[in-house]
Amino acid sequence: MLSRVADSLYWMARYIERAENNSRILDVNLQVTLDDENTGVDGDKIDWEPILASLEDQKLFNSLYEVTNADTVCEFVTFAKENPNSIRSSVAAARENARTVREYISSEMWERINGLYLWLNSPAARQMFASSAIDFFRHVVDCSHQFHGTTAATLTHGEGWHFLQIGKYLERADSTSRILDLKYHILLPRGEEVGGNVDTIQWQAVLKSCSAFEAYRKIHTGQVTPWSVAEFILLHDSFPRSIRFCVEGVDAALHRISGCERGHFCTDAERLSGRLCSDLNFTRIADVFKIGLHEYLDGIQLRLIEISSAMHSKYCEWMEPAGGQEQQQA
Amino acid sequence: MGQLFGNYDVGDFYDEMFAAPGQVRPHYREVLERFEGMVDGEVERKQALATATFLNQGITFTVYSDNQGTERIFPFDLFPRIIPSEEWEHVERGLVQRIQALNQFLHDIYHEQRIVKEGIIPEEVVKSAKHFRPEFMGFDVPKDIYIHICGSDLIRDHEGKYLVLEDNGRCPSGVSYVLENRQVMKRVFPQLFGRVKVRPVDHYGQELLNLLRHVAPPNCPKPEEPTVVLLTPGIYNSAYFEHSYLARAMGIEIVVGQDLIVRDDVVYMKTTKGLKRVDVIYRRIDDDFIDPTVFRKDSVLGVPGIVGAYRKGNVNLANAIGTGIADDKVMYYFVPRMIKFYLGEEPILPNVPTWLTMFEKDRKYVLDHLPELVIKSANESGGYGMLIGPHATKEEHEKFRQAIIQDPRNYVAQPVISLSRSPSFCDGVVEGRHVDLRPYILSGEKITIIPGGLTRVALRKGSLVVNSSQGGGSKDSWVVDGE
The missing domain is CATH 3.40.50.11290 (Rossmann fold)
Structure with missing residues (x-):
């Protein structure tokens, strides 16, 4: 398949996943802040700054807005055209990539992406956002799921499909690590203790933003603890949004593309993904907390970027940097 | 005649559907019946369905004039243009x-x-x-x-005679609309295709x-x-x-x-x-x-x-x-x-009469009759670099006069042809609008022409310019068996 097509499929999947994850993060934060007791300008800042920190977008945000509160952060992460990672920009970028591979993807896939794009740019989206932001974010998540479902049901599961999977799982692993990291940035209110009510609510929110609360409850019936939540989200072997599961997905897809057997490698990308896989397979959550959760997640994010660049230079290296499309690196 | 065509004005043109006021050409009868039988609001609903289909599939072209790169759909008119097979075979031979x-x-x-x-x-x-x-x-x-x-772009004069307006031998576009228009029509009028035998283009x-x-x-x-x-x-x-x-x-x-x-x-x-x-x-x-x-x-x-x-x-x-x-x-x-x-043959499809301003005799005639003529620059397309004498101002006439004198090789002149008209939906009523026809000719092992082609329609009242950049739309074109 054309290198450019592989590249576009990869980015199309990444951008759709990015739109979904941004919606999840905002949805959960909205719900948590509805429960908390932070008030006033400072309270708004405490509630919403962590989002920007975990998305690593503070600088751009500060150049656009004067105050940090629910309205400005939601606007920035949802609609802002100036923000290349906003939900709207991500969907527009996904659609742009889809347009370049119209002849490769199924018409149904295109109609899903195009429909979401047209809706996000219509007054109907604004209305829904104004009347219930939570409904709005759920809708975006639904659309993303519909896209993946349509893709699985209508696209040949050949080489292109595997590039799509790599894009989807790399982005999801990265986002999940950011959601988990979000908790690191959220300060506990004065007087609250680790393991107290507020702390528990926040850890529950982390689970919910990964659609993991119900799955988690099936395994852990007792108290929601930081250790067990982090373990579940990082290391669970079959929950589809856990980082380990996602990296497995990346590794499997890479091996399907090259035809190399799992557990071996014939490209650099496979070597890196395989190594990250086995690290995650043989890590205990206690080891993670010994290093520090935040530091550990930072490390994971860097290794995901390495896999992405290795994959890119192996399969899409024909793209001359000057002439190629500029893409937003995660 | 029902309400849809009750007030239809054939005007002073060749009308694709009516031989005379109230007198329908035979190949349009079935379609007329179907359209007359539509209930209130059905046309609007079908038009909305067609528009939504184009938009959802991203069948759009990009307009750059507003700096936004806005995507628009090429306006689609529900009313088909019908060509009887005998007439089509003549066109085909000519092409x-x-x-x-x-x-x-x-x-x-x-x-x-x-x-x-x-x-x-x-x-x-x-x-x-x-x-x-x-x-x-x-x-x-x-x-x-x-x-x-x-x-090739074909037009019909006031007698209904097919003339070749230009040949596009570089990268002619528009054939996707022929195929998509047909898909949309089948979706919007499924029963009609059962009754009228339309030659396929797929x-x-x-x-x-x-x-x-x-x-x-x-x-x-x-x-x-x-x-x-x-x-x-x-x-x-x-x-x-x-x-x-x-x-x-x-x-x-x-x-x-x-x-x-x-x-x-x-x-x-x-x-x-x-x-x-x-x-x-x-x-x-x-x-x-x-x-x-x-x-x-x-x-x-x-x-x-x-x-x-x-x-x-x-x-x-x-x-x-x-x-x-x-x-x-x-x-x-x-x-x-x-x-x-x-x-060693006579042309089956004639050209539109043309004057070459590079010839002195022609140039003199053209310069004396600018307000009656269409002037075209030799190498522009898409309706650009063109003067429609009767619709232009004195200043525009003057501008082209100077241009012709300076570079006579680069201009041609033609009389204004009253293009044929076809009924079209315009704001809920049916009115006659000027149309042309662009068939697509494939030359490989043999020469193949898919039946019909792209009918472009000048949706602005009175306009003779069918280009999409200038308010043109398109119609499905049917070749049907019959006279």
Whole structure:
């Protein structure tokens, strides 16, 4: 398949996943802040700054807005055209990539992406956002799921499909690590203790933003603890949004593309993904907390970027940097 | 006559549907019945359904005038244009004759130039033609086919006679609308297709692919299995939808310039499994932009070295390089003479009467009658560089007068033709609007024309300009059996 097509499929999947994850993060934060007791300008800042920190977008945000509160952060992460990672920009970028591979993807896939794009740019989206932001974010998540479902049901599961999977799982692993990291940035209110009510609510929110609360409850019936939540989200072997599961997905897809057997490698990308896989397979959550959760997640994010660049230079290296499309690196 | 056509004004034009007020031509009867039988609001509902279909599928073209790169749909009119089969067969014969003559002309002009030597076409006209490529003198194109895909524009005069308005022998566009319009009509009026036998158009993609495979270059390693690609300028091109549509219909790769690379005069595409040889390129990029090492140096759309590969017979391009000379509106004037010269036949489809301002006698007449005439610049298209005398101001007349005097080779004049009209939906009522017809002619092993073509309609009241950039829309065109 054309290198450019592989590249576009990869980015199309990444951008759709990015739109979904941004919606999840905002949805959960909205719900948590509805429960908390932070008030006033400072309270708004405490509630919403962590989002920007975990998305690593503070600088751009500060150049656009004067105050940090629910309205400005939601606007920035949802609609802002100036923000290349906003939900709207991500969907527009996904659609742009889809347009370049119209002849490769199924018409149904295109109609899903195009429909979401047209809706996000219509007054109907604004209305829904104004009347219930939570409904709005759920809708975006639904659309993303519909896209993946349509893709699985209508696209040949050949080489292109595997590039799509790599894009989807790399982005999801990265986002999940950011959601988990979000908790690191959220300060506990004065007087609250680790393991107290507020702390528990926040850890529950982390689970919910990964659609993991119900799955988690099936395994852990007792108290929601930081250790067990982090373990579940990082290391669970079959929950589809856990980082380990996602990296497995990346590794499997890479091996399907090259035809190399799992557990071996014939490209650099496979070597890196395989190594990250086995690290995650043989890590205990206690080891993670010994290093520090935040530091550990930072490390994971860097290794995901390495896999992405290795994959890119192996399969899409024909793209001359000057002439190629500029893409937003995660 | 029901309410839909109760107040229909045939006007002083040839009407595609009515022979006289209230007198329906036989091939429109079934359709009239169906439309008359529609309940209140049905037309609007169907129109909305059609519009939504185009938008959802992204069947749009990009308008750059507002700096936003806004995507618009090409307005679609629900009311079909119907051509009885006998009439169509006449058109078909005329088009086949014309494309044969044009192809022989291109061969001749790039070889012996007999037509010049025998005094049929003045040498200066050839030498000064903007799209003449003297670099290709003596070059033999594969299978001796130059214009593989042609989209000739036809109009009908006040008597209903078909005339050729221009030949588009470079990269004619619009065929995707023919195919999509039909899909939409089937979706919106499923029962109608059961009752009226409309000749299908769906095989266009297959015919096009057959043709492209047929013209594999001499050095193709596997002539029975050539690799065919479609070369597009990219997603920001206004016809990108069409490029991707055709690539899908043929199941071939769509590539941009950067996907291709030339090594040792062979063209390859860059794939995830390495370089793959390309044999035939259906290019939707003009000559000027196709190879920055040969033509325009500033082109970023093309592929450096591709012309070298073409010359060596390692790759073929459709259409051939240099066909633009046949699109020159001055050359158009000579097409009826080409038909006589090469085929020894009388033209079946006549030209629109044309004056060449390069001839002194013609120029004098044209300059004296500017306000009555249509003036066209020889190498512009899309409704640009054109003066419609009766609709223009004195200043515009003056501007063209000066332009003609300064560069008489570059202009032609034609009388204003009252294009035929077809009933069209305009704000809920049916009114007559001017139409043209662009059939698509494929020249491969044989010459194939899909029945009908693209009917463009000038949706602005009174307008004669059907181009999409100037308020034009399109209709489904049906060839049906009957007189």
